Amino acid sequence: MAGARPKFNFNAKPKEEEPKKELEHNDHPITSTGTFIIEEKKFEVKATDLLQLKERGRGAFGVVYEMQHRDSGTIMAVKRIRATADGNERKYLMRDLNIIEKSKGCPYIVTFYGVLLKDGDLWICMELMDNSLDKVYKLVYHDMKKSFPEKIIGKMAVAILKALHFLVEVLHVMHRDVKPSNVLISNEGQIKMCDFGIAGVTTDSNKCYTRGIGCKVYMPPERVLPPPNQKKGYDSRSDVWSFGCTLFELATGKAPYPPWQTVFDQLKSVVEGPPPNINDTDLSNECKEFTHLCLEKDVNVRPNYVELLKHQFILTSDAEDTDVGTWYHSVREEAKTLGLN
Ligand code: ATP
Ligand code: MG
Numbered sequence: 001m002a003g004a005r006p007k008f009n010f011n012a013k014p015k016e017e018e019p020k021k022e023l024e025h026n027d028h029p030i031t032s033t034g035t036f037i038i039e040e041k042k043f044e045v046k047a048t049d050l051l052q053l054k055e056r057g058r059g060a061f062g063v064v065y066e067m068q069h070r071d072s073g074t075i076m077a078v079k080r081i082r083a084t085a086d087g088n089e090r091k092y093l094m095r096d097l098n099i100i101e102k103s104k105g106c107p108y109i110v111t112f113y114g115v116l117l118k119d120g121d122l123w124i125c126m127e128l129m130d131n132s133l134d135k136v137y138k139l140v141y142h143d144m145k146k147s148f149p150e151k152i153i154g155k156m157a158v159a160i161l162k163a164l165h166f167l168v169e170v171l172h173v174m175h176r177d178v179k180p181s182n183v184l185i186s187n188e189g190q191i192k193m194c195d196f197g198i199a200g201v202t203t204d205s206n207k208c209y210t211r212g213i214g215c216k217v218y219m220p221p222e223r224v225l226p227p228p229n230q231k232k233g234y235d236s237r238s239d240v241w242s243f244g245c246t247l248f249e250l251a252t253g254k255a256p257y258p259p260w261q262t263v264f265d266q267l268k269s270v271v272e273g274p275p276p277n278i279n280d281t282d283l284s285n286e287c288k289e290f291t292h293l294c295l296e297k298d299v300n301v302r303p304n305y306v307e308l309l310k311h312q313f314i315l316t317s318d319a320e321d322t323d324v325g326t327w328y329h330s331v332r333e334e335a336k337t338l339g340l341n
Contacts, residue, residue, distance in 0.1 A: 034114035036125065038072045045069065047118035050078065050125075057132070059181070066128060076113055077128040080121050097124075099173050100196055106170075108163035110184060110194045129184035129192060130328075133250065136185060140331060141253025143340050150283050153250050154317025155324050156183065157290070159191035160243060161314060165305040167196070168236050178242035179218050180249050187332075189325030216266060217257055218242035222299045225271045237302045244294025248276045251283055251291065286313040 036045045043049075050067040053075065057064050062081040069076060103109045111127040133156065140146050148156075160183055167173050175182075175196060182195040220241030245256040256276040260266045275295040278288050290313035296302040308314060335341060 032117050034116045036114035038074050075128050076125050079124040102171050106166045108159045110192045130187045132181045133183040134180035151322040152327050155322050156191050158318045163193040174236045174239050178239050189328045218245045221271045221297050237299050240294050247291045251278045
C-alpha cells in the first residue's frame, strides 16, 4: 500500500502539453484487513481496530465517520460505502482505489490510509480534515451574513487547480466530481481535495468515457447535451467547468443554478442559458475573468489547466502571503460565539 511517492514539483512552470499516457491499474485486493501506512509506519488494520467517534456527514453513496485507530491513536475520516456495487462498478471502484493510493505526495489531496471490507461494506480511510467548503461557505454567507475575502478564494483556487493538474499530469485521471463538498479545509487552513470515487482513467487524447454519474449542477454543457458529431466522452476541461461552478459558489455563497425540476430545465439553463457569472460581486477583474474563463460554455474555447495556471489571478494568489489558517480560525471562533457549531 505504501507506494512510491510521485515526484512532482508544484512550483515548476507547467508544460505546454498535457500528457496522453495511460496508467496501468491492477485489481486491488480488498479484504477485511488492510495494510495502512500511518505516519510512515505500517499497520495491519481490521474494522474492529477502529473506534467510531462521530458522524461527519452523509453523501449520496455513503456516510463519513470520525474514527480512532486504537494502536496509533490516529483519528481518521472513514467513508463507509454501501456495497451494492455490481461486478462492473466494483471493477471501477478497485481501479479508483489504486488511483487514490497513488495520490500520496500531493499536498493538495487528502492522505489515503487504506481500505477495508466490513460486512460487505467498503471502509475508505483517509486523513481527517476539519470541514468541507460547502459547509464553511454556508456558515459564512448564510449564518454570519459575510463573504469569503478574495485572497482566501485565491488560495482555495490555487489548491484546487494544483490538485486537479496533479491528477491529470501525474496520475492521468480526471477528478469528475469537483464541487465544494469535495474540497476540505484543515484547522491550520490547508485546502485539500477528496473523493475520486468516480474518477476515470484517461485514455488517448485525454478523453474518457462517462459512467453516467456525477453531480448534475456541476455538469458542463458538453455533458448535458453532447454535440451530435462528438464521440461519447469528455476531456479534463469538463472538470474545469465544475471548478468554475465551485468558484462561483465560493464567491457568492449561492449554487450556480437554481434547483431544476426536470432534465429539460437543466438542458435549457446549462446549454441554452448564459453561464453563471460573478459580475455582481466586489471581486477584482482578475478573479472575475479567471472564474468566467472556467465557465466558458464552449469546451473547445475553455482553457486547460496549463493555461489556467498561467493566469494572473493564480500567479498573484499563489505568490501572496495569505494566512488561510488565521482566517479560518476567526470563522470558527465567530461560529462558536454565535452558537453555530
Ligand atoms: P455526494 O455524495 O453527493 O458526493 P458529499 O461529498 O457531501 O456528497 P460524502 O463524500 O459522503 O458526500 O461526504 C459527506 C460529508 O463528510 C462531506 O460533506 C464532508 O463534510 C465530510 N467529509 C468527507 N470527507 C471528509 C474528511 N476526510 N474529513 C472530514 N470531513 C469529511
Ligand atoms: Mg464527497
